[in-house]
Amino acid sequence: MKKADINWAELPFAYMKTACHLEYYFKDGKWSEAKVVEDDKITISMASTCLHYGQECFEGIKVFEAPNGNALLFRGEQNARRMIRTANKILMEPLPEKAFLDSIYKLVRLNKQYIPPAGSGASLYIRPLLLGVSGMIGVKPSKEYMFVIFCSPVGPYFKGGLKPIKLLVEETIDRAAPDGIGDVKAGGNYAAGLRASKKAHDLGYNEVLYLDARYKRYIDESGPANFFAITKDGKYITPKSDSILPSVTNDSLMIIAKDMGLTVERRQVDIAEVSTFAEAGCCGTAAVISPVESITYRNETFVISPNSEVGPVSLKLYNKLTGIQAGTEEDKYGWTREISLDEK
Ligand SMILES: Cc1ncc(COP(=O)(O)O)c(C=O)c1O
Secondary structure, eight states, X not given: OOOOSOOGGGOOSOOOOOSOEEEEEEETTEEOOOEEEOSSOOOOOTXXXXXXXXXXXXXXXXXXXXXXXXXXXXXXXXXXXHHHHHHHHTTOOOOOHHHHHHHHHHHHHHTGGGSXXXXXXXXXXXXXXXXXXXXXXXSOOOSOEEEEEEEEEEOOSSTTTTSOEEEEEOOSOOSSOTTXXXXXXXHHHHHHHHHHHHHXXXXXXXXXXXEOTTTSOBEEEESSSEEEEEETTSEEEEEOOTTSOOOHHHHHHHHHHHHTTOEEEEEOOBGGGGGGEEEEEEEETTTEEEEEEEEEETTEEEESOTXXXXXXXXXXXXXXXXXXXXXXXXXXXXXXXXXXXXOO
């Protein structure tokens, strides 16, 4: 099969139009079959609840080329379940898990020329979107929904891939309220974080590191990713918080770390503990592991990786995780699902 004419090694983490996307509609109590659409515009009522009241949510999943030329989906059922949790929290109609997974398989087959070649470091990013589309003015849940799923070949989220990044703790802007919706993947959480990320970028940092909004004391997560640290006594620690997104990547890393013999602690992580970190990282589907070079908090910069190099434990975790995703490491967890590209 001929691949699209793309410079795979230089791909940024950005949107690129592919062959088609899929659309599903929820109307009169049931979901439709997939509609294959080549145009990348969608048509919805300007009075849709997703546009006015943020009744919108999404997911992010990666697909890799397997060594045998098929495609490998990484833990897609976790994303299906998370979208169902998100939808339930903001009173939307979720697409059932099986239909969600089938939509990925169909989309990948129809866009197989856009799956980056094995070993290129790039992947096919899958973006499912759920939208409330009933035209209404009152603040009420929509009756009708649209599920859109599209894909785009992408390179690393943070330029430089494994090059360590600098984080800024921004205390004057909260991403999510305690008892709010920070634990689900609703678009509004990202709008709330734009100011903080812009401020961090403008000041020369790569991303923001949020503290919990109630006490401004415990680490929550970074803008687009969870946070973990390897302590000087060799533990994998990661924040437990009701206002962060339960990350599929972090969950996988905790399991791999435990199997590597590390003690894993998911608990409140006080920002004052930063001096105990031997390594730190931001982790997520897009970021994979982005090692953290430094954390700046109240005008003080704590340097975690002085030589601006990824630490040995983070590198081992990264190699294991990306090896499983790409099918070059044994997947004893059953996390990957092979998508045969010949079926329709
Ligand atoms: C706010 C936030 N936290 C964490 C993550 C990481 O989650 P996952 O590993 O499931 O991609 C993401 C990205 O998906 C995110 O947007």
